[in-house]
């Protein structure tokens with residue numbers, strides 16, 4: 001039996017050897033590296049999430065795009081929604097998914113974490129109204145036809161990784177129209193601008209779109225166009241960990257850890273945050289604080305300020321510059337912190 005083990009170990013050692021081949025092509029050097037049995041991620045958080053069975057780039061290394069793989073993304077907490085696992089699963093089976101949730105619920109954070117955990121380069125585009133199809137697809141610069149510069153979408157199609165389209169429902173119609181063929185499972189892009197060059201979607205090219213729900217308070221949002229909606233197999237709804245009376249113990253713990261404050265203060269900060277979020281969700285406040293906003297507030301408390309002093313230049317000012325609304329926030333803080341404010 002011991003022979004069998006020995007053999008297995010040797011076989012593993014051999015398959016771990018990196019095969020690297022380089023091709024020289026004019027000014028560009030293309031390096032393809034294949035590393036069998038490469039762990040999917042270098043992230044210290046890798047074992048925390050149940051994603052080991054979904055390898056998003058089997059036998060393919062993105063080492064040549066190492067700089068674009070996020071590093072040191074903080075841990076992501078939830079109340080059993082398993083956001084990380086569901087996103088990775090959606091990418092594994094469908095290559096793309098949509099995230100929906102109010103501002104500050106951690107959509108961008110989770111995308112960075114997924115890219116890091118899966119060892120994938122991240123391409124990020126904010127689809128707000130300023131983004132043009134030139135930015136996404138590319139353009140000629142200067143006079144000659146040889147000076148074509150790929151836009152971000154084109155680069156992602158060629159090189160792979162995760163394309164993250166933030167605020168996808170704010171996208172201009174002409175941009176959305178160009179995007180639709182790319183979002184088909186065997187997607188490709190035809191560069192009409194550049195002699196109709198056809199660019200196939202990279203074998204490991206994944207796409208995540210995110211947006212705030214369509215409602216009055218998110219100025220500029222509109223329902224996602226039907227063509228894009230149809231092409232997304234999986235939709236994941238995001239919410240804050242603590243809202244109203246529901247206080248998530250892991251959000252309190254995370255705040256305590258990140259801002260280094262005591263448990264009692266951390267609990268109260270989350271209670272205030274949860275109440276402000278509740279009021280925001282029913283339309284009474286213009287903004288609901290994210291965990292990141294609450295960490296900023298708690299950091300100033302840690303620095304020696306009273307909760308109310310620390311709140312003045314953090315969550316009170318952040319919520320609104322309208323004096324009446326700021327008073328509403330102060331009242332919530334006073335109710336929760338009582339005399340200790």
Ligand SMILES: Nc1ncnc2c1ncn2[C@@H]1O[C@H](COP(=O)(O)OP(=O)(O)OP(=O)(O)O)[C@@H](O)[C@H]1O
Pocket residue numbers: 075076077078101102103104105106107108109110211212241290291292293
């Ligand atoms: N569940 C969570 N775990 C850890 N940190 C979180 C979580 N949710 C939010 N945060 C933190 O809150 C802040 C806001 O999160 P993020 O920017 O990802 O929100 P968003 O949903 O992308 O918002 P927007 O819609 O405005 O872009 C960040 O500092 C993020 O790290």
Ligand SMILES: [Mg+2]
Pocket residue numbers: 107108109166
């Ligand atoms: Mg975001």
